[in-house]
Each structure stands twice: as structure tokens, then as C-alpha cells.
Amino acid sequence: MSAVGIVAAAGSGSRLGADRPKALVGLAGRPLVAWAVDTLLAGGVDEVVVVTPAAERDAFAAVLPGSVQLVDGGATRTASVRAGLLAAGAAADAVLVHDAARPLTPPEVVARVLAALAAGAPAVVPVLPVVDTTVAVDAAGTVTDAVPRGPLRRVQTPQGFDRTVLVAAYAALDDAAELTDDAAVVRADGVPVTTVAGDERAAKVTVPHDLRIAELLAAPR
Numbered sequence: 001m002s003a004v005g006i007v008a009a010a011g012s013g014s015r016l017g018a019d020r021p022k023a024l025v026g027l028a029g030r031p032l033v034a035w036a037v038d039t040l041l042a043g044g045v046d047e048v049v050v051v052t053p054a055a056e057r058d059a060f061a062a063v064l065p066g067s068v069q070l071v072d073g074g075a076t077r078t079a080s081v082r083a084g085l086l087a088a089g090a091a092a093d094a095v096l097v098h099d100a101a102r103p104l105t106p107p108e109v110v111a112r113v114l115a116a117l118a119a120g121a122p123a124v125v126p127v128l129p130v131v132d133t134t135v136a137v138d139a140a141g142t143v144t145d146a147v148p149r150g151p152l153r154r155v156q157t158p159q160g161f162d163r164t165v166l167v168a169a170y171a172a173l174d175d176a177a178e179l180t181d182d183a184a185v186v187r188a189d190g191v192p193v194t195t196v197a198g199d200e201r202a203a204k205v206t207v208p209h210d211l212r213i214a215e216l217l218a219a220p221r
């Protein structure tokens, strides 16, 4: 089975308060996007496409291996992944879509996703349990319901797909649709999504606190 990785890296990083796109922010001396590319390759992906903000292509090229294909992203994550999928071509059997914002994802998570695809799953996501009590609130912030957390999971990336399944699901999706992950895209097309174990180190860097935690984890021991 051959697999192509798509790294969604076209976000602005405004919540991080950075002076550059989030994927170019440094972690232990290397930009987040370089960590994400390394994880995919170390976990068994054969080639990588990185989706960048259109104006920043040169800055990404300067920090990534020459073998990585760069593609202009869109206004939403959904549009960016759609662009990456088009550029990825038809050679691979499987596609793994990963967030540049999850720099410390261990390669073992990539390997688990690839193994589930090789075993025949059309769509695979890494997940973790929900450990906090989880509630619903109304517009005033008053708790209206406690949500049983037993069946709930937090979904991470990389998310893996049979390539033809993901291409068909994006083709069926409205151009203006804005979904927060790719599993939602294939589920909208009626595809069952399998889960494998995620990893706390695959946490998403969104706000400055997340970057401080990642710096601690990335520091040499």
C-alpha cells in the first residue's frame, strides 16, 4: 500500500498571537510544519504535500525538504485540504491528512492509522477518551444537560483514508462547506469511520499555552 500525506498548514495562527503563519512558528528551533512532515515520513508515508498560505510558499520551501510538494491553501481548512488532495495526484492507495498544528505526534500514531487502512478500513481517525465531565449550556451559560462521556472521543490527526473514498467524498461536498476535519467529510458521504488509539503528544497547538507545553515536551532530557 502506498500513502501520500497532506499537511494542512495554511492557517493564520491568529489565536497563537504569532507574527507569521502558525506552521512557521518555531518549536525547539524548528518550525511546526517541519515536525509534522518528519512525523508522517517516519511513520511510513511515502510522499508529502504541504498546503501553505499562498503568499508564504517561499518561506515554507526554505524550511522543508526539496521532495515535499507545496500547494496554495484556501480560506478554510476544508478548502485547503481539497487543494492538497487535487495536487496529490492518483498514484497513492491511501491519503493521510495531518495538521501542521500537531507537531509532536509520534510516528507510532501514523503507523497505527496506516495499519488500519491496510487491514481494509476506508477511513481511520486517532482518538482519545474524554476525561472531564462534559455538559451542554444554554445561551446564558446555564448548564442544561450533562453529556455522558463514556462514548465520547477527542479526534486527532493524522486521519487516514482510502484515496478513492476521500476523493469521492470531497467531490460530493458542497464547495462552500466548512467542516473541521476530514472524517466529517467522508461521514457526510455515508462512509464508516474506524478509530485507533491517539496520543496526548498529538495535542494541537492553538494558543500560547499549548506552545509552552510543546516546548517542554520537545526539550532534550
Ligand code: C5P
Binding pocket: 007, 008, 009, 010, 011, 012, 022, 023, 051, 073, 074, 075, 076, 077, 078, 080, 081, 098, 099, 100, 101, 102, 204, 205, 206
Ligand atoms: O485553525 P485550526 O488550528 O483548527 O487549523 C487546523 C489546521 O488546519 C492547521 O494546521 C492549519 O494550518 C490548517 N488550516 C489550513 N487552511 C486554513 C485554515 C487552517 O490549512 N484556511
